[in-house]
Amino acid sequence: MRLMNSKPSRGMRLALNLLPFVILLIIYTLASDARLLENPSDKLLPSWSSFADAVQRMAFEPSKRTGEYLLWVDSAASLQRLLLGVGISAFIGLIVGVVSGMLPLFRATFSPLVTAISLIPPMAILPILFIVFGLGELSKVMLIIIGICPILIRDLQLRTQSLPKEQLLKAQTLGANSWQIMIRVVLPQVLPPLVSAVRLTLGSAWLFLIAGEAIAATEGLGYRIFLIRRYLAMDVILPYVLWIAVLAFLMDTILRLISKRAFPWYHGRGADAHE
């Protein structure tokens, strides 16, 4: 049988899924043990018990300084910034993208500007951003917005433009004006692609969040990682990184489920599998 035709059984697949993770864990344990044997105060590859201690300390014991449970305070702060940034970006992306996709006059005016902005790596203008927007919450949220909004706008504009021309004509023959077509025909149809686009840009949003928090913040997941990076406290950094990955995964999953629930016509069996 050709290799491409041989499919693993259910149980086999699960085993294969887990295999690389198990191997990684084993390698880590061996390497960590070897290093710690040589130098017991080595911080690079902490033992599993150090991880447990660190998690216990960060998540379940109040900080001496502020009495706060740091992991949760950091998570709340970061999530709030992320959701604000992504939410505002999605809103702007939707409105500007749809209007720009529908109205040639608007598109001619703003599309080149959006393209130009999207070419500038936000990291390069970080210093400028902080000067313009200050060091408060605003600048962190703005960094996310500047980073992902142009992508969302361009995607939504493309989606709007690629709606079948026939639909827009049909709506006109039903007596609709531009505004009605926008809110009843175009907007609802680009919502599911908006959710997909947001899911795709979430990774970048996390990046910008961490970069922003690294420079100016007093709490947040990125802040904490950068703060303790100076001490190479891997026992805290690695759990934080994993926690970020878990949060990212949860957000992606939630968005996927919301989209499935809210837009059955998009994910229905008829329309071929938009995952």
Next chain:
Amino acid sequence: MRLMNSKPSRGMRLALNLLPFVILLIIYTLASDARLLENPSDKLLPSWSSFADAVQRMAFEPSKRTGEYLLWVDSAASLQRLLLGVGISAFIGLIVGVVSGMLPLFRATFSPLVTAISLIPPMAILPILFIVFGLGELSKVMLIIIGICPILIRDLQLRTQSLPKEQLLKAQTLGANSWQIMIRVVLPQVLPPLVSAVRLTLGSAWLFLIAGEAIAATEGLGYRIFLIRRYLAMDVILPYVLWIAVLAFLMDTILRLISKRAFPWYHGRGADAHE
């Protein structure tokens, strides 16, 4: 006439295209003049002549310290890292993506791992990267690779999986084995999507490049921006940012043209406009 049906004429469109840029330039000039009037040695919004001086100095005069033409040295260093990182990522993305898309056994083993990796913001694991790959060129290239490779792999896997099943069956009825199908049927067909995917990830690649250079380097565009930030020399930072945007634009354009040239069957009039 409905707003959505009114299209600007050719000349009108050009004028609209330029409008926001002209407005931005005017606003900048006014703001800069006002600030400089108050404090002539203000560095935040330099005058146009300071920009000209700075560009002249960075691009066309040898540096006093090293005798190098800094802009070009920086550009060469950054471009080399970028091209290496993106090139290697594209190569890995193509190979792993195609194999993973074609072979269910391989996919079951590696796909969850790639997903997990893609969830981790590379910025958060920078210290780990440095420790593993050192501080040299390798770590900067690796940062780019770790940042964009998972995206490319997942995209290429999806593209491979979404090739019509009929094609793969047809190839089998023509007597091909898995290897032949891979190199003659699948690989050539996912090359154009690979180019599109690379174009989409170029923005992220620049981001990671700049982040990497900001952390440890002796030359490079990101290095210079973050170094010069120490004395707020906007007259150099802004031209550098613009220059990065120009480079990004050129790379995107070149990739687009290459794709058009190399894959006429993909961009042909029959296949509806893959931009």
Next chain:
Amino acid sequence: ETKSKFRLAWTIYVGWMPWDYGDASGIVKKWADKYDIDIEIVQVNDYVESINQYTAGGFDATVMTNMDALTIPAASGVDSTALIIGDFSNGNDGVVLKGAKKLADIKGQNVNLVELSVSHYLLARALETVSLSERDVRVVNTSDADLVAAFTTDDVTSVTTWNPLLSEITAMPNTTKVFDSSMIPGEIIDLLVVNTKTLADNPKLGKALTGAWYEIMQTMQGSDAEAIKARSIMAEASGTDLEGYDAQLASTKMFYSAKDAVEFNNSAALMSTMGKVAEFSFEHGLLGEGAADAKFIGIETPSGIYGDKGNIKLRFNPAYMQMAIDEKL
């Protein structure tokens, strides 16, 4: 103009942690209330960013070293005053080599440090002592957050940095601190810098800050329970523990009393130090393209003015610290 709301930025460093304690313990608020003003204490992760913000007008007061006060705000034409001299580094900054035992071995090596910072200055001064120059090494700009991680890799053989990074690095096996700031005492000075014009228009700000600072100094000194508690809080905020923080304090010459600070401020050594710093900064292009020589920017100290008298942008003015001594606050 006079105003009633002020913003002070601080960054994590042993000599600046008292500001965090002053904020957390309410001492700053107490003094602000006394003068009927508001002072917001803002922590900024990134040191350079906090100075940039100050220069752009985002903060009224910011902590920084004497060198950065000259090269960033003063060089950008923002007239600044060193309101409080908090401490100088007395071993808190150092040059560390891997393997080698003496400073001269640094020749030909890559040196990882935050370029154009006081570390860079320290390295230049260190090289002078063994008759080397910057051309004999290769400086690699490396962000402070990643220096410790960087040092664990094989390609990094020498670094110049400050605490707490320095103690993390020297704690690693096979390392030698071949030079530190205790060999150039009083040259790396940590200041609270205030915009001169704001200070002139709002003397209340200077009084409140100075008053608060010396009350904090009083509290954190010694080994009574309250001092321990204060230093524990500072330790945690900087990501370490009491023991680690005390170790850092040990290599810092804190001016706990205003008297010492004023004395240091008025000494002739300060002016000659600033002269060295200005020359270093000029050589590295830090004074801006308009600077014809190191004396382009005027620096006012009680013992005289260094540089251009017509372009004074940095002032060491002991007036408010003197008020603290005189208990006029």
Next chain:
Amino acid sequence: MSKAIIEIKQVWKEYGDHVVLEKLNLNVQAGEFISIVGASGCGKTSLLNMLLGTEKQSRGSILLDGKPMPQEPNATRGIVFQKYSAFPHLNALENVMLGGEFASSPLLGKVFGNERKKLREQALEMLTAVGLADAALRYPSELSGGMQQRLAIAQALIKEPRILLLDEPFGALDPGIRKDMHKLIRELWKKRGLTVFMITHDLSEGFSLGSRVWVLDKPRIDPHQPERFGAQVVYDIDINSEHKLSNSIQSLIEKQQAAKVAV
């Protein structure tokens, strides 16, 4: 003879140098069913687009009720395309209600309460008329190709357009389903007194449905510059009065057509 609903006078359609249609002179009475046939690319859709108002003739004039044709689609002319006709995010019922909602609610394009109930009833009636009563709550993607076209027709008819434009409405359907659709469209046309223009590639469909058939073709061809001359209506066949004649012509055309296609 009654006043024509549509008059096409000396109409040319050109894209740059490319002459697509030339010198069309045609009058259409209300209630006619005009089938338009012709080789691929000869300009059928261009003609329909001019009637819809999305494209403007290059020369000449097109009159609707004696007045120039509005330069935009509107509710007087309904349209059904080969595909993409229904809105995928609305179920069948909502698709049909949409036209009424646009008219009653300029701001939201959506109505509630009693008004909604009324619209709903009308829409259900229309769905019943096209045989989709049972599928009222299904999304277009859950409907077969034939059902989607029925839906598109229902959607167009609820606005009671005087003119119905069909661009290969059954081109994507299986032969069995086509026959049902023919029956449906014939009934609707007769019952509602519509004026219908239908483009089709299927000659027998064109002849069996239409009351009049227009055959578009280029009467002259310059082999070196095929774009120099446009297509005209080379045959304009009234099915009712000339049924005999048309039969013979039909076989003639079929042969011609087959010969062309074979290239």
Next chain:
Amino acid sequence: MSKAIIEIKQVWKEYGDHVVLEKLNLNVQAGEFISIVGASGCGKTSLLNMLLGTEKQSRGSILLDGKPMPQEPNATRGIVFQKYSAFPHLNALENVMLGGEFASSPLLGKVFGNERKKLREQALEMLTAVGLADAALRYPSELSGGMQQRLAIAQALIKEPRILLLDEPFGALDPGIRKDMHKLIRELWKKRGLTVFMITHDLSEGFSLGSRVWVLDKPRIDPHQPERFGAQVVYDIDINSEHKLSNSIQSLIEKQQAAKVAV
């Protein structure tokens, strides 16, 4: 009677609880042209997939030349789908040459020099046979639907398969073009002595092309559990010997079919 090329013995096809096909018992002689018709979803493609080797029967056995059917597609059985049949990144000539290249070059799947020349000639011959000689250097996207299907057929035939499987090969084509394709496929079948299985939705196509027609349908239906019973071959009509009979059956089926579709 000669040995059957394909024997289907007591074959059932189930997906989980859903019985798609039940108790099929059929023998096919080399050189037969079997048209398979039946309602949508009744299991025609499932049957073809078992013959192709991409799906396995749930029970029973399928024999090819008396041996179990290989469980993978291979060069003995060519296939033409309704679409996606040609490789879009190769021009027509390269598409047809590909089969030969696979055979001659296991490593690269690509041949050069003299061998290439030979393959090229064979491929051109095949393209000429299907009437695509002039379009040899065009990409599939530059070919019309009909031309693409010709190309797919040429591509399949160059491997000289003994069995040709067609799944609604002309379903997406216009009626005029369909007729040409019928002529082509009939010629190729006769000339090359192929055994052909063709699924079609068009009854007249099935009857006019096939030497034998299988009509798939469910003989029993449980209205509450429609998935309990699978389809069988309810009519197995030999066109040559029973032409008269088949005509009457055809009209019967057509009526049945039409009634179903109208739902």
